[in-house]
Amino acid sequence: MSTMDDPAMEDPMFQVGHSDGGTPDQRAVAGELSRAELAATREEHARLAEGALVRADELVAGYVPGVNILNGCDFYLQDGELVGIIGPNGAGKSTLLKTLFGLIPVRSGTVSLRGEDITSAPAHRLVSLGVGYVPQNNNVFPSLTIEENMQMGAYLRPKVFRERFDYVADLFPLLGERRKIKAGSLSGGERQMVAMGRALMMEPSVLLLDEPSAGLSPAYQDEVFIRCRRINATGVSIIMVEQNARRCLQICDRGYVLDQGRNAYTDTGESLMHDPKVIELYLGTLAKAH
Numbered sequence: 071m072s073t074m075d076d077p078a079m080e081d082p083m084f085q086v087g088h089s090d091g092g093t094p095d096q097r098a099v100a101g102e103l104s105r106a107e108l109a110a111t112r113e114e115h116a117r118l119a120e121g122a123l124v125r126a127d128e129l130v131a132g133y134v135p136g137v138n139i140l141n142g143c144d145f146y147l148q149d150g151e152l153v154g155i156i157g158p159n160g161a162g163k164s165t166l167l168k169t170l171f172g173l174i175p176v177r178s179g180t181v182s183l184r185g186e187d188i189t190s191a192p193a194h195r196l197v198s199l200g201v202g203y204v205p206q207n208n209n210v211f212p213s214l215t216i217e218e219n220m221q222m223g224a225y226l227r228p229k230v231f232r233e234r235f236d237y238v239a240d241l242f243p244l245l246g247e248r249r250k251i252k253a254g255s256l257s258g259g260e261r262q263m264v265a266m267g268r269a270l271m272m273e274p275s276v277l278l279l280d281e282p283s284a285g286l287s288p289a290y291q292d293e294v295f296i297r298c299r300r301i302n303a304t305g306v307s308i309i310m311v312e313q314n315a316r317r318c319l320q321i322c323d324r325g326y327v328l329d330q331g332r333n334a335y336t337d338t339g340e341s342l343m344h345d346p347k348v349i350e351l352y353l354g355t356l357a358k359a360h
């Protein structure tokens with residue numbers, strides 16, 4: 071799409087930065103936008119998202135007729151990246167993940183995987199294309215054992231169960247040690263591991279994680295972040311929504327700040343942590359103290 075089709079580009083504030091080209095940094099200096107705000111504009115998104123593994127363009131989606139929760143959201147994930155999504159409550163973070171996974175009706179915009187259109191594709195097709203999704207809640211079968219939960223995860227490929235279970239048990243030794251225990255008797259942190267393990271049984275190339283550290287003790291939270299990095303190091307690209315914004319930005323390659331259903335800022339995790347506006351609006355006084 072040409073940038074001229076985008077009403078936002080008629081805004082004089084955007085035109086300061088776009089009149090004479092230049093790098094995002096040069097344009098950020100020339101205009102009012104910070105580097106992370108510029109990167110979140112449609113033009114920069116279109117440029118940076120080239121060749122992405124997962125890509126969403128101008129997504130508009132919602133639950134109730136007439137009420138849009140995503141309002142033209144752009145997003146991309148390059149192969150091998152760990153991308154974090156943070157933002158205030160109700161910003162649409164979970165809705166974005168659900169929309170990427172085809173669970174919410176898309177009113178306009180597109181989602182693609184390796185260049186293939188997967189907008190509103192059913193979950194089973196996405197799973198077979200290598201997308202794993204771990205929702206925030208109710209993400210294990212409590213009456214089944216850990217091992218049975220893993221079998222449910224590998225239902226499309228029963229022959230590789232043993233090999234995949236070994237991989238998962240290597241990442242989460244507890245799941246191997248306690249394989250005969252019912253998932254319902256586990257703590258929140260342990261259940262989170264079961265949920266992630268189950269998604270990994272299908273050997274996904276992309277994992278969508280909704281608040282993997284929510285409700286866990288600080289020690290378990292750290293554990294989850296470390297595991298996510300390890301999973302990513304084994305070649306799984308990850309999209310992670312997190313309440314624990316600072317920790318998320320510390321470990322992710324790139325982050326998005328979502329606000330009112332749009333990507334408001336995007337940059338490396340490190341840069342976002344030091345962006346004055348992001349600190350002011352989303353990281354709070356805790357971040358200022360560091």
Ligand SMILES: Nc1ncnc2c1ncn2[C@@H]1O[C@H](COP(=O)(O)OP(=O)(O)OP(=O)(O)O)[C@@H](O)[C@H]1O
Nearest residue numbers: 133134139157158159160161162163164165166313
């Ligand atoms: N099933 C639903 N039906 C109707 N509205 C919903 C539904 N789920 C979420 N919403 C609304 O969509 C908006 C965005 O919700 P969403 O869960 O995506 O936010 P979030 O950024 O994940 O917030 P949180 O940080 O609280 O998890 C909210 O206003 C919420 O009330």
Ligand SMILES: [Mg+2]
Nearest residue numbers: 163164165206
């Ligand atoms: Mg949420």
